[in-house]
Amino acid sequence: MSERNRYFRKFPLTEYNGSPSINIVKRVALNENVRNFITAFYTHTMPTDEKFENVAYDYYGDVDLDWLIYHANDIIDPYFQSPLSYENFNNFIESKYGSIRNAKRKTIHYKNNYENSDEILTVSAYVNKPAQEKKYWQPVLNQTGIGGYERSEQEFIVSTNKIETFDLVSSNGSFIKNEIIERSDDSLSFAEVASANDTNIIIQHVRGDFSANANYTITGEESGATATVNASSFQLIQNVIPEGEFSYYSPVSFFDYEEELNEQRREIYLVDASYSQNLNEQLEQLLE
Numbered sequence: 001m002s003e004r005n006r007y008f009r010k011f012p013l014t015e016y017n018g019s020p021s022i023n024i025v026k027r028v029a030l031n032e033n034v035r036n037f038i039t040a041f042y043t044h045t046m047p048t049d050e051k052f053e054n055v056a057y058d059y060y061g062d063v064d065l066d067w068l069i070y071h072a073n074d075i076i077d078p079y080f081q082s083p084l085s086y087e088n089f090n091n092f093i094e095s096k097y098g099s100i101r102n103a104k105r106k107t108i109h110y111k112n113n114y115e116n117s118d119e120i121l122t123v124s125a126y127v128n129k130p131a132q133e134k135k136y137w138q139p140v141l142n143q144t145g146i147g148g149y150e151r152s153e154q155e156f157i158v159s160t161n162k163i164e165t166f167d168l169v170s171s172n173g174s175f176i177k178n179e180i181i182e183r184s185d186d187s188l189s190f191a192e193v194a195s196a197n198d199t200n201i202i203i204q205h206v207r208g209d210f211s212a213n214a215n216y217t218i219t220g221e222e223s224g225a226t227a228t229v230n231a232s233s234f235q236l237i238q239n240v241i242p243e244g245e246f247s248y249y250s251p252v253s254f255f256d257y258e259e260e261l262n263e264q265r266r267e268i269y270l271v272d273a274s275y276s277q278n279l280n281e282q283l284e285q286l287l288e
Contacts (some may be wrong), residue, residue, distance in 0.1 A: 025121040031159045041072065046266040052078055055268075060276050068279060072269045093255060102221070103255035105180055106192065107205035110158045110241060112136065113250035114151035121149040135246045160204040161249065164191070167200050167233035169215060173225030175201060183210065184217040184226075193220070201227070202237070205251065210234065243260045 014128040046055065052075075066078070075081045084092055090100060097103035114136075121129070126137055126149040127284040136156075175181065175196040176246065182190040189208025193201060201210050201218075203210065212231040241249050271279065 027127050041269045041271060044268050044270050046268060048083075052082065055270070059270055060273050062276075063151045065276055065280065068271055068276060069268060073220050081265065084262050089259070089262055093258060096258075097254055098222070100255065102180070103258070104253050105190065106178075106254050107160070107251040108254050108257050109252055110161050110246060110249040111252050112152070112154060112156035114153055116250065117151045119151065121146060130244060132242065133245060133248070136245070144257075156249070158240055158249065160206075161246070161251070162239050163202065163204050163237040164206055165192065165200065165202045165233075165235050165237055166210065167230040169197065169228040169230050171198055171225065171227035173220070173223055174198075175220045175225050175227070177200075179220050179222040181218045181220050183208070184219055278281055286287055 032226050044055065044059075052066045052069050053063045055069060057063045060068065069075070070078060093100050093103050096158075097106065120140065121137060123146060126134065129137070135154070136152050138152040139146045140148045140150050155192055175193050177193055177195060180190050181193060186208060189210060191203035191206040191208075193211065194204045195202045210229075211234045212229075215231050217228055218224055
Protein backbone atom coordinates (compact mmCIF):
# COMPACT_ATOMS: atom_id res chain seq x y z
CA MET A 1 0.00 0.00 0.00
CA SER A 2 1.38 3.46 -0.89
CA GLU A 3 2.37 5.81 1.93
CA ARG A 4 -0.48 8.19 1.08
CA ASN A 5 -3.07 5.39 1.20
CA ARG A 6 -1.67 3.98 4.42
CA TYR A 7 -1.84 7.43 5.98
CA PHE A 8 -5.38 8.32 4.90
CA ARG A 9 -6.85 4.93 5.73
CA LYS A 10 -6.75 6.04 9.38
CA PHE A 11 -9.32 8.77 8.77
CA PRO A 12 -13.07 8.12 8.95
CA LEU A 13 -15.30 8.45 5.90
CA THR A 14 -17.93 11.12 5.58
CA GLU A 15 -20.42 11.91 2.84
CA TYR A 16 -19.68 14.78 0.46
CA ASN A 17 -21.90 15.54 -2.53
CA GLY A 18 -23.43 12.10 -2.23
CA SER A 19 -20.10 10.26 -2.30
CA PRO A 20 -17.97 8.80 0.51
CA SER A 21 -14.99 11.05 1.26
CA ILE A 22 -12.11 11.01 3.73
CA ASN A 23 -12.72 13.38 6.65
CA ILE A 24 -9.29 15.01 7.00
CA VAL A 25 -10.73 17.72 9.32
CA LYS A 26 -10.14 15.27 12.15
CA ARG A 27 -6.39 15.96 11.93
CA VAL A 28 -6.83 19.40 13.55
CA ALA A 29 -7.57 18.12 17.06
CA LEU A 30 -4.68 15.67 16.94
CA ASN A 31 -2.26 18.37 15.80
CA GLU A 32 -2.97 20.28 19.01
CA ASN A 33 -2.15 17.18 21.02
CA VAL A 34 1.07 16.61 19.08
CA ARG A 35 2.09 20.20 19.87
CA ASN A 36 1.78 19.41 23.59
CA PHE A 37 4.85 17.21 23.15
CA ILE A 38 7.01 20.03 21.77
CA THR A 39 9.70 19.46 24.43
CA ALA A 40 10.06 15.90 23.15
CA PHE A 41 10.81 16.85 19.54
CA TYR A 42 14.04 15.83 17.86
CA THR A 43 15.37 17.08 14.55
CA HIS A 44 16.26 14.72 11.72
CA THR A 45 17.82 15.37 8.34
CA MET A 46 16.52 12.96 5.72
CA PRO A 47 19.25 11.67 3.37
CA THR A 48 18.61 11.60 -0.36
CA ASP A 49 16.06 8.91 -1.31
CA GLU A 50 14.96 8.27 2.29
CA LYS A 51 11.18 8.05 2.61
CA PHE A 52 8.95 8.89 5.57
CA GLU A 53 8.01 5.24 5.93
CA ASN A 54 11.71 4.35 6.27
CA VAL A 55 12.15 6.98 8.98
CA ALA A 56 9.12 5.61 10.81
CA TYR A 57 10.47 2.05 10.66
CA ASP A 58 14.00 3.05 11.73
CA TYR A 59 12.90 5.35 14.55
CA TYR A 60 9.56 3.97 15.73
CA GLY A 61 9.95 0.36 14.56
CA ASP A 62 6.67 0.55 12.65
CA VAL A 63 6.10 1.90 9.13
CA ASP A 64 2.46 2.61 10.05
CA LEU A 65 3.64 5.30 12.47
CA ASP A 66 4.62 7.50 9.54
CA TRP A 67 1.41 9.45 10.28
CA LEU A 68 3.12 10.75 13.42
CA ILE A 69 5.81 12.37 11.27
CA TYR A 70 3.16 13.98 9.05
CA HIS A 71 1.35 15.56 11.98
CA ALA A 72 4.52 16.68 13.73
CA ASN A 73 5.59 18.52 10.56
CA ASP A 74 2.18 19.79 9.31
CA ILE A 75 2.41 17.56 6.25
CA ILE A 76 -1.00 17.22 4.60
CA ASP A 77 0.02 15.36 1.44
CA PRO A 78 3.15 13.21 1.87
CA TYR A 79 3.42 12.67 -1.88
CA PHE A 80 3.83 16.35 -2.73
CA GLN A 81 5.56 17.43 0.49
CA SER A 82 8.30 14.81 0.52
CA PRO A 83 11.87 15.81 -0.38
CA LEU A 84 12.67 14.79 -3.94
CA SER A 85 15.60 12.61 -4.90
CA TYR A 86 18.27 14.09 -7.17
CA GLU A 87 16.76 12.44 -10.24
CA ASN A 88 13.16 13.34 -9.39
CA PHE A 89 14.15 16.90 -8.54
CA ASN A 90 15.80 17.36 -11.94
CA ASN A 91 12.73 15.87 -13.64
CA PHE A 92 10.53 18.30 -11.69
CA ILE A 93 12.68 21.25 -12.74
CA GLU A 94 12.63 20.25 -16.40
CA SER A 95 8.86 19.78 -16.31
CA LYS A 96 8.18 23.12 -14.60
CA TYR A 97 10.82 25.35 -16.26
CA GLY A 98 11.52 23.64 -19.56
CA SER A 99 15.15 22.81 -18.78
CA ILE A 100 17.64 22.89 -15.93
CA ARG A 101 19.66 25.51 -17.79
CA ASN A 102 16.60 27.74 -18.08
CA ALA A 103 15.83 27.41 -14.36
CA LYS A 104 19.42 28.26 -13.46
CA ARG A 105 19.53 31.35 -15.70
CA LYS A 106 16.12 32.77 -14.76
CA THR A 107 16.14 35.01 -11.69
CA ILE A 108 13.43 35.15 -9.04
CA HIS A 109 15.02 37.99 -7.02
CA TYR A 110 18.30 39.33 -5.65
CA LYS A 111 19.36 38.60 -2.10
CA ASN A 112 21.94 39.81 0.39
CA ASN A 113 24.85 37.38 -0.16
CA TYR A 114 26.25 37.38 3.39
CA GLU A 115 26.30 33.57 3.37
CA ASN A 116 29.07 33.62 0.77
CA SER A 117 31.30 36.06 2.64
CA ASP A 118 33.66 35.49 5.55
CA GLU A 119 35.22 38.97 5.31
CA ILE A 120 35.92 40.82 8.57
CA LEU A 121 36.39 44.60 8.53
CA THR A 122 38.52 46.46 11.01
CA VAL A 123 36.72 49.13 12.99
CA SER A 124 38.47 51.86 11.01
CA ALA A 125 37.54 50.21 7.68
CA TYR A 126 33.89 50.09 8.76
CA VAL A 127 33.96 53.74 9.84
CA ASN A 128 35.27 54.70 6.40
CA LYS A 129 32.51 52.81 4.57
CA PRO A 130 29.85 54.97 2.84
CA ALA A 131 26.80 55.41 5.05
CA GLN A 132 24.52 53.43 2.72
CA GLU A 133 26.80 50.37 2.96
CA LYS A 134 26.96 50.16 6.75
CA LYS A 135 23.61 48.35 6.99
CA TYR A 136 25.30 45.33 5.39
CA TRP A 137 27.68 44.93 8.35
CA GLN A 138 27.24 43.97 12.00
CA PRO A 139 29.70 44.21 14.91
CA VAL A 140 31.82 41.31 16.11
CA LEU A 141 32.17 41.56 19.87
CA ASN A 142 35.15 40.52 21.95
CA GLN A 143 36.16 40.96 25.59
CA THR A 144 37.07 44.61 25.12
CA GLY A 145 34.15 45.66 22.92
CA ILE A 146 33.81 45.71 19.14
CA GLY A 147 36.65 43.78 17.52
CA GLY A 148 35.53 44.31 13.93
CA TYR A 149 32.57 43.93 11.59
CA GLU A 150 31.21 40.97 9.65
CA ARG A 151 28.47 40.77 7.07
CA SER A 152 24.99 41.34 8.48
CA GLU A 153 22.68 38.34 8.33
CA GLN A 154 19.62 40.43 7.55
CA GLU A 155 17.62 39.11 4.60
CA PHE A 156 17.76 42.07 2.22
CA ILE A 157 15.80 41.08 -0.90
CA VAL A 158 15.06 43.17 -4.00
CA SER A 159 12.96 42.29 -7.03
CA THR A 160 15.69 42.88 -9.63
CA ASN A 161 19.09 44.53 -10.02
CA LYS A 162 18.39 47.00 -12.83
CA ILE A 163 15.91 47.87 -15.58
CA GLU A 164 17.09 48.89 -19.06
CA THR A 165 15.51 49.62 -22.42
CA PHE A 166 16.53 50.01 -26.05
CA ASP A 167 14.92 50.25 -29.47
CA LEU A 168 14.94 47.56 -32.13
CA VAL A 169 15.99 48.38 -35.68
CA SER A 170 14.46 45.19 -37.05
CA SER A 171 13.02 42.02 -35.60
CA ASN A 172 12.14 38.51 -36.66
CA GLY A 173 9.44 37.01 -34.42
CA SER A 174 8.05 38.23 -31.10
CA PHE A 175 9.80 38.10 -27.75
CA ILE A 176 7.95 36.49 -24.84
CA LYS A 177 7.55 38.18 -21.44
CA ASN A 178 10.00 36.76 -18.87
CA GLU A 179 12.03 34.82 -21.41
CA ILE A 180 15.82 35.17 -21.47
CA ILE A 181 17.44 37.16 -24.24
CA GLU A 182 21.13 36.94 -25.03
CA ARG A 183 23.56 39.04 -27.01
CA SER A 184 24.70 37.04 -30.01
CA ASP A 185 28.21 38.49 -29.70
CA ASP A 186 28.50 37.98 -25.93
CA SER A 187 26.97 34.87 -24.30
CA LEU A 188 27.77 36.26 -20.83
CA SER A 189 25.34 39.14 -21.39
CA PHE A 190 21.77 37.98 -20.88
CA ALA A 191 18.62 39.33 -19.26
CA GLU A 192 14.89 38.71 -18.95
CA VAL A 193 12.18 40.43 -20.96
CA ALA A 194 9.97 42.70 -18.85
CA SER A 195 7.97 43.84 -21.88
CA ALA A 196 8.51 44.01 -25.63
CA ASN A 197 6.95 44.96 -28.93
CA ASP A 198 8.23 45.18 -32.51
CA THR A 199 10.19 48.39 -31.91
CA ASN A 200 11.18 48.45 -28.23
CA ILE A 201 12.14 46.13 -25.40
CA ILE A 202 12.49 46.57 -21.63
CA ILE A 203 14.73 44.13 -19.76
CA GLN A 204 15.44 43.27 -16.12
CA HIS A 205 17.61 40.80 -14.16
CA VAL A 206 20.51 42.04 -16.26
CA ARG A 207 23.77 40.11 -16.39
CA GLY A 208 26.68 41.49 -18.36
CA ASP A 209 26.38 44.59 -20.55
CA PHE A 210 23.69 45.57 -23.06
CA SER A 211 25.13 49.01 -23.83
CA ALA A 212 27.36 49.21 -26.92
CA ASN A 213 28.84 51.59 -29.47
CA ALA A 214 27.56 49.58 -32.42
CA ASN A 215 24.34 47.71 -33.19
CA TYR A 216 24.20 44.04 -32.25
CA THR A 217 21.74 41.13 -32.35
CA ILE A 218 19.74 39.61 -29.49
CA THR A 219 17.97 36.24 -29.45
CA GLY A 220 15.09 34.98 -27.31
CA GLU A 221 15.82 31.54 -25.85
CA GLU A 222 12.19 30.38 -25.73
CA SER A 223 10.61 32.24 -28.64
CA GLY A 224 13.60 31.97 -30.97
CA ALA A 225 12.91 35.59 -31.97
CA THR A 226 15.86 37.71 -33.08
CA ALA A 227 16.29 41.47 -33.37
CA THR A 228 18.91 44.06 -34.15
CA VAL A 229 19.43 46.51 -31.30
CA ASN A 230 19.82 50.22 -31.94
CA ALA A 231 22.86 50.77 -29.72
CA SER A 232 22.42 54.54 -29.51
CA SER A 233 18.92 54.12 -28.01
CA PHE A 234 20.12 52.27 -24.89
CA GLN A 235 18.80 53.76 -21.62
CA LEU A 236 19.18 52.73 -18.00
CA ILE A 237 15.72 53.16 -16.51
CA GLN A 238 16.65 52.31 -12.93
CA ASN A 239 19.40 50.83 -10.82
CA VAL A 240 17.12 49.02 -8.36
CA ILE A 241 20.22 48.02 -6.44
CA PRO A 242 22.28 51.23 -6.04
CA GLU A 243 25.51 51.03 -8.00
CA GLY A 244 27.75 51.06 -4.92
CA GLU A 245 25.83 48.16 -3.38
CA PHE A 246 25.93 45.61 -6.24
CA SER A 247 28.61 43.53 -4.51
CA TYR A 248 26.31 42.87 -1.54
CA TYR A 249 23.75 41.01 -3.65
CA SER A 250 23.62 37.86 -5.70
CA PRO A 251 20.85 36.63 -8.01
CA VAL A 252 18.67 33.79 -6.77
CA SER A 253 17.63 31.59 -9.68
CA PHE A 254 14.46 29.56 -9.81
CA PHE A 255 16.68 26.48 -9.57
CA ASP A 256 18.26 27.86 -6.37
CA TYR A 257 14.81 28.66 -4.96
CA GLU A 258 13.35 25.22 -5.67
CA GLU A 259 16.50 23.49 -4.43
CA GLU A 260 16.34 25.37 -1.13
CA LEU A 261 12.68 24.42 -0.66
CA ASN A 262 13.52 20.80 -1.38
CA GLU A 263 16.40 20.83 1.10
CA GLN A 264 14.17 22.40 3.76
CA ARG A 265 11.82 19.44 3.41
CA ARG A 266 14.66 17.18 4.51
CA GLU A 267 14.75 18.90 7.90
CA ILE A 268 11.94 17.31 9.90
CA TYR A 269 10.84 16.93 13.50
CA LEU A 270 10.41 13.57 15.21
CA VAL A 271 8.39 13.10 18.38
CA ASP A 272 10.29 11.05 20.95
CA ALA A 273 9.59 7.37 20.32
CA SER A 274 8.53 6.90 23.95
CA TYR A 275 5.41 8.97 23.25
CA SER A 276 4.38 7.13 20.09
CA GLN A 277 2.06 4.65 21.83
CA ASN A 278 0.31 7.44 23.76
CA LEU A 279 -0.30 9.45 20.60
CA ASN A 280 -1.38 6.36 18.67
CA GLU A 281 -4.09 5.75 21.29
CA GLN A 282 -5.19 9.39 21.01
CA LEU A 283 -5.45 9.03 17.24
CA GLU A 284 -7.73 6.01 17.59
CA GLN A 285 -9.94 7.89 20.08
CA LEU A 286 -10.20 11.02 17.94
CA LEU A 287 -11.03 9.10 14.78
CA GLU A 288 -13.74 6.92 16.30
